Every structure is written in C-alpha cells, then in structure tokens.
Amino acid sequence: HYSFFQGSPRWPVGKTHLTYWFDDTTPSNAKPAFVRAFDKWASVTQYFTFSETQDSQSSDIKIGFASGDHGDGNPFDGPGSTLAHAFAPTDGRLHCDAEESWSIGALANYTDLETVALHEIGHLLGLDHSSVADAIMYPTIPTGAVKDLHDDDVQGIKALY
Numbered sequence: 001h002y003s004f005f006q007g008s009p010r011w012p013v014g015k016t017h018l019t020y021w022f023d024d025t026t027p028s029n030a031k032p033a034f035v036r037a038f039d040k041w042a043s044v045t046q047y048f049t050f051s052e053t054q055d056s057q058s059s060d061i062k063i064g065f066a067s068g069d070h071g072d073g074n075p076f077d078g079p080g081s082t083l084a085h086a087f088a089p090t091d092g093r094l095h096c097d098a099e100e101s102w103s104i105g106a107l108a109n110y111t112d113l114e115t116v117a118l119h120e121i122g123h124l125l126g127l128d129h130s131s132v133a134d135a136i137m138y139p140t141i142p143t144g145a146v147k148d149l150h151d152d153d154v155q156g157i158k159a160l161y
C-alpha cells in the first residue's frame, strides 16, 4: 500500500501546474527520459500538468546530476547504492548520482533513468514508499523492462490530491 511522508506534505490546493528546470549538469539525452516520466504522472493523475522552464528562479522542480557531497546534506556515494534522491513537497529538488551507469531504456548492468525518474517524481509529489512490490514507489529498483506506474501509485496520488 502507498504511503505519504510524515504530515502528508503536498503541493498547495489549486497548484496543478508544475514547472521543471534542468541545471547545466544534466546530460541532454537525459532530458527526454524525465519528460516521459513527467508525462506518465500527468496522464495517470489527470490533475498535474508539467512543463519545462528555462527560468531556475521560478521553477517548482529543479533537476541536476551531482557526485559526492553536493551541498544538501545528502552526499552521493559513488557507483551503486544511492542512485538519486528527491525531497518531499514543496522543496522540488531532484538529484541523480552522476557516478551511476545510467541508461535510457533497460540495459543489463545499467540503471534505467526513466524508472528512477518516475520514482523520484513520486517523492516530489508527496508519495513515500509503498509496500506493493510492483508499485513504482516500492523501495527496490526493478530490473528489466522500464516500468509503468502501478494502480497503487495512482491510488496514492489520487488520495493526496
């Protein structure tokens, strides 16, 4: 079953459009994977819409790649282990560990960026981890085919918004 963060933080009532911004550490081929992940959340929630902005100041969500200590108190740890993290609403920061072997699409020995992006966007929207093994918010990285959102993820986001 899905769960929320302590206190169920969420984006404000009426704020259904969120903008995202890629900092200059984001590889250009990573962007379409994020765009697909945002589109998946938008289509299942029928609540949120997302669009890219070039204006970091006004952006709701800020995406970047970093390695080691990158100034937010949650240092990355080199290849493996922690792959990415995102903060609960309404922080909006989403960071990927630049030292991972990322792939666009499932590939043996690589981590599929779109799957991780789907999971981290769930955190950005207010979902904590789920106990349903097939849910995107389940705290184990799935292997093989790129995963889609599960009914449990959709139920969770619909319960929060």
Ligand code: TQI
Binding pocket: 081, 082, 083, 084, 085, 086, 087, 115, 116, 119, 120, 123, 128, 136, 137, 138, 139, 140, 141, 142
């Ligand atoms: N990063 C953890 C995660 O996103 C960081 C984390 C732990 C976290 N607890 C949290 C973030 C609570 C927000 C709220 O879960 S990770 C997976 C999964 C990670 C893990 O790199 O370990 C995915 C990133 F679910 F597969 F384990 C993406 Cl999909």
Ligand code: CA
Binding pocket: 076, 077, 078, 079, 080, 081, 082, 083, 097, 099, 100
């Ligand atoms: Ca790592």
Ligand code: ZN
Binding pocket: 070, 072, 074, 085, 095
């Ligand atoms: Zn970080």
Ligand code: ZN
Binding pocket: 119, 123, 129, 139
């Ligand atoms: Zn997680």
